[in-house]
Amino acid sequence: MTFQHSSAVSVVGLGPMGAALAETFLGKGISVTVWNRTPGKADTLVAKGAHLAATVDEAMAASPFTIACINDYPTMYRVLDGAQGGLRGRTLVNLNSGTPSEARAMADWAAEQGLDYLDGAIMVPPTLVGGPGSVFLYSGPQDLFARHRATLAELGDPRFLGADPGLAVLYNTALLHFMYAHMNGFLHAAAMVGSAGVPAAEFAELALGWFAPVVLDPAGLASQAPSLDDGAYPGELGTMVMNLNALEHIARASAEQGVNTAWPTLMQELAERVIAQGHGEDNYFSMFEAFKRP
Numbered sequence: 001m002t003f004q005h006s007s008a009v010s011v012v013g014l015g016p017m018g019a020a021l022a023e024t025f026l027g028k029g030i031s032v033t034v035w036n037r038t039p040g041k042a043d044t045l046v047a048k049g050a051h052l053a054a055t056v057d058e059a060m061a062a063s064p065f066t067i068a069c070i071n072d073y074p075t076m077y078r079v080l081d082g083a084q085g086g087l088r089g090r091t092l093v094n095l096n097s098g099t100p101s102e103a104r105a106m107a108d109w110a111a112e113q114g115l116d117y118l119d120g121a122i123m124v125p126p127t128l129v130g131g132p133g134s135v136f137l138y139s140g141p142q143d144l145f146a147r148h149r150a151t152l153a154e155l156g157d158p159r160f161l162g163a164d165p166g167l168a169v170l171y172n173t174a175l176l177h178f179m180y181a182h183m184n185g186f187l188h189a190a191a192m193v194g195s196a197g198v199p200a201a202e203f204a205e206l207a208l209g210w211f212a213p214v215v216l217d218p219a220g221l222a223s224q225a226p227s228l229d230d231g232a233y234p235g236e237l238g239t240m241v242m243n244l245n246a247l248e249h250i251a252r253a254s255a256e257q258g259v260n261t262a263w264p265t266l267m268q269e270l271a272e273r274v275i276a277q278g279h280g281e282d283n284y285f286s287m288f289e290a291f292k293r294p
């Protein structure tokens, strides 16, 4: 079955992200109806051709489907409570951030209201919406996703993750964690060498110009990912005991240099835990065993 591109979309929520979504649709020639708690934020969009709805009801009735992008799930309930005309038969794609259980609870609540509901998450900042590299994640009923896929593709590559409505925000939080861990690694390392008077810009040249691309090569990491599924971590090229030695040096060097030791100490403790569990002769990916449990 093929589904047609929708000629009209409603956007609820006009913070920086909701405004970027609405503007992208407008730029693609799609008719856009918007609603926001603070209506003045719609002025620029209205000047570009958007219709301003007086109520969330009116917005949801104006288009085959509505995209919501407000700050969080608790607020989303409050906004939808304002839909006096009822939600039965409407379609909502919710793109606010949150947790998997919040997304699942909202999907259950939507089903009780007779609202067709798809959950999603946005993986790019507002400036990149609709451009190359823009990716949006979706989870929930696959037929609903398929029905609106062509229109959602205007915002970015739409990746459907599965029927569990919590998957999009679970991926979102996991990927954000991955991003923060990368940035924090650089920032902590910069603080370490900075303690000896090395400018961060000078360190960045070596750390980001050479070290990260070679040692953190994504293709190399991806090639090892299947070992996480298999639970097999052969340590011929380097063992967890060897890595613990390095982690202990990082923690001690941080202390000696007078920088924060919380993170390196935690990594050292986790490495000690997996070694105690019998992974001393396995490779570093056996740290996965420590992260899988509380």
Ligand SMILES: NC(=O)c1ccc[n+]([C@@H]2O[C@H](COP(=O)([O-])OP(=O)(O)OC[C@H]3O[C@@H](n4cnc5c(N)ncnc54)[C@H](OP(=O)(O)O)[C@@H]3O)[C@@H](O)[C@H]2O)c1
Pocket: 012, 013, 014, 015, 016, 017, 018, 019, 036, 037, 038, 041, 069, 070, 071, 072, 075, 078, 079, 095, 096, 097, 098, 122, 123, 124, 125, 126
């Ligand atoms: N900005 C980004 O880089 C980015 C990237 C990825 C994902 N996201 C996600 O996208 C969502 C929206 O983000 P954002 O950057 O646009 O800004 P935001 O500050 O998270 O959300 C602003 C929107 O929430 C509305 N809102 C807040 N409290 C409300 C309430 N009590 N009742 C009704 N509406 C309320 C605001 O309405 P008013 O205008 O009336 O205050 C506005 O429409 C968030 O979940 C965010 O995590 C953002």
